[in-house]
Amino acid sequence: MRALTQFQITPAPDGGGATLAFSGPMTVASVGHVDAQLRHIDDTVAVIDVSGVAVMDTVGAWTVWRLSRDHGASITGCGDSAQKLIDAISRADANAHSVRPERLPLLQRVPDKVGEVMIDLGHGIVQVIGFLGQVVLSAGTLIRHPSRFRGKALVHQMELVGVNALAIIALMSFLVGIVIAQQGSVQLRQFGAEIYTVNLVGRLTLRELGVLMTAIMVAGRSGSAFAAQIGTMKLTEEVDAMRTIGVSPMEALVVPRILATMLMLPLLGFYSSFLGIVGGAFISSLALGIPFFTFLSRIQEVVPLHDVWVGLAKAPVFGLIVALSGCYQGMQVKNNAEEVGARTTAAVVIAIFMVIVLDAFFAVFFTEIGWG
Numbered sequence: 001m002r003a004l005t006q007f008q009i010t011p012a013p014d015g016g017g018a019t020l021a022f023s024g025p026m027t028v029a030s031v032g033h034v035d036a037q038l039r040h041i042d043d044t045v046a047v048i049d050v051s052g053v054a055v056m057d058t059v060g061a062w063t064v065w066r067l068s069r070d071h072g073a074s075i076t077g078c079g080d081s082a083q084k085l086i087d088a089i090s091r092a093d094a095n096a097h098s099v100r101p102e103r104l105p106l107l108q109r110v111p112d113k114v115g116e117v118m119i120d121l122g123h124g125i126v127q128v129i130g131f132l133g134q135v136v137l138s139a140g141t142l143i144r145h146p147s148r149f150r151g152k153a154l155v156h157q158m159e160l161v162g163v164n165a166l167a168i169i170a171l172m173s174f175l176v177g178i179v180i181a182q183q184g185s186v187q188l189r190q191f192g193a194e195i196y197t198v199n200l201v202g203r204l205t206l207r208e209l210g211v212l213m214t215a216i217m218v219a220g221r222s223g224s225a226f227a228a229q230i231g232t233m234k235l236t237e238e239v240d241a242m243r244t245i246g247v248s249p250m251e252a253l254v255v256p257r258i259l260a261t262m263l264m265l266p267l268l269g270f271y272s273s274f275l276g277i278v279g280g281a282f283i284s285s286l287a288l289g290i291p292f293f294t295f296l297s298r299i300q301e302v303v304p305l306h307d308v309w310v311g312l313a314k315a316p317v318f319g320l321i322v323a324l325s326g327c328y329q330g331m332q333v334k335n336n337a338e339e340v341g342a343r344t345t346a347a348v349v350i351a352i353f354m355v356i357v358l359d360a361f362f363a364v365f366f367t368e369i370g371w372g
Contacts, residue, residue: 005031005060009043017046020067026053026060038067051077061085131328135258138250150256157260161222162268169217173205173272176213177279180204185288194288198295201280202303210273211265211311212359215318218265219351223326226257227347230330231340239331254331258323265319266312273311306371314362318355325351 003024010019020041024030048068050056056064056079065086068075075086142149184200230253233239239249281295329347333339 005034007034018043019047019049020045021049021052023052024054026056028057028059031060031063045071045073048073048075049077056082058085062089065089128328134250135254138248138255142251148251150252153256154260157256158264161260162264165221169214169268169272170275172213172217173275174279176209177201177205177276178283181280181283197284198298199302201277202299203307205273205276206303207307207310210276211269211315214269214272215322215355216352219322219348222261223322223351224344224348226326227330227344228340230327231333231343234333235340254327257327261323262316262319266315269311269315310366310371317358321354322351
């Protein structure tokens with residue numbers, strides 16, 4: 001038969017506080033049947049004696065400590081292990097009753113929250129500028145000491161960022177080209193101007209959507225991968241180990257990724273634009289009666305060459321933003337695996353947001369200089 005917790009209350013001869021003595025095991029399996037009785041003790045308990053307890057686990061220690069707290073009693077007869085459990089429970093309870101700040105009214109909470117966000121944003125901008133400065137210094141060091149440059153790492157990252165993304169970018173661009181041509185032709189048909197679908201598809205893909213959609217795709221693929229890879233290395237202290245053996249993490253991890261993204265994004269952007277035009281030509285040959293090769297030849301006539309240069313000029317800047325965001329967020333990981341996921345999400349969101357903001361800036365800038 002399983003042993004159960006027993007207790008006995010001995011009143012003090014002088015009428016003072018009683019002594020509560022426990023015997024037997026005090027574990028989660030044995031203390032349950034006396035818990036209700038212990039909660040309804042009417043006598044004032046001054047001393048809790050656990051010298052007769054054979055074994056005590058966390059539940060038993062919590063029961064003893066709770067009685068001591070509620071009655072203001074002292075605990076005697078504790079062994080070393082039981083005393084450690086009771087001390088740990090008392091410290092945990094002290095932290096659990098920390099004072100929560102008073103909940104502010106809604107009209108005050110909103111400005112406070114906005115203020116905190118703006119302050120954090122300012123600190124983040126300063127840190128990103130500092131990180132960019134470290135990248136520039138590392139790049140300068142590699143220029144002065146070319147033997148330290150990791151060519152194999154660069155080629156490997158170019159393969160991951162560029163070659164491995166060809167299939168998904170091809171499918172995305174082809175379908176986007178089809179959508180632009182189909183929806184554009186529906187609107188232009190109202191004015192009898194279906195032939196201008198060629199202009200719409202050509203200029204929109206080469207100037208804007210080709211490189212923009214590619215940058216968003218690379219942010220989702222490679223930017224998140226950069227943050228997750230470097231963040232995991234930070235978490236497992238591999239980055240600290242690299243510093244210990246004299247290897248710069250900026251030179252070994254960050255610079256190859258940034259350089260690979262900046263080199264591959266113009267090529268991927270042009271590739272995306274071309275396949276978008278092919279998608280537009282494909283749907284136009286089916287729905288508009290414009291022959292496939294006639295559509296492609298018309299592209300050369302109606303799309304100015306500077307549209308191509310506008311798209312190619314934006315691509316390295318977008319690549320810098322995507323890679324910088326991913327590497328920066330990865331290097332900020334400190335505490336746990338959950339932060340790796342949060343930093344990876346932040347890398348993608350920030351990169352896409354900044355790419356769209358910069359694309360709007362470039363649109364205004366190139367229009368002002370006459371390349372609209």
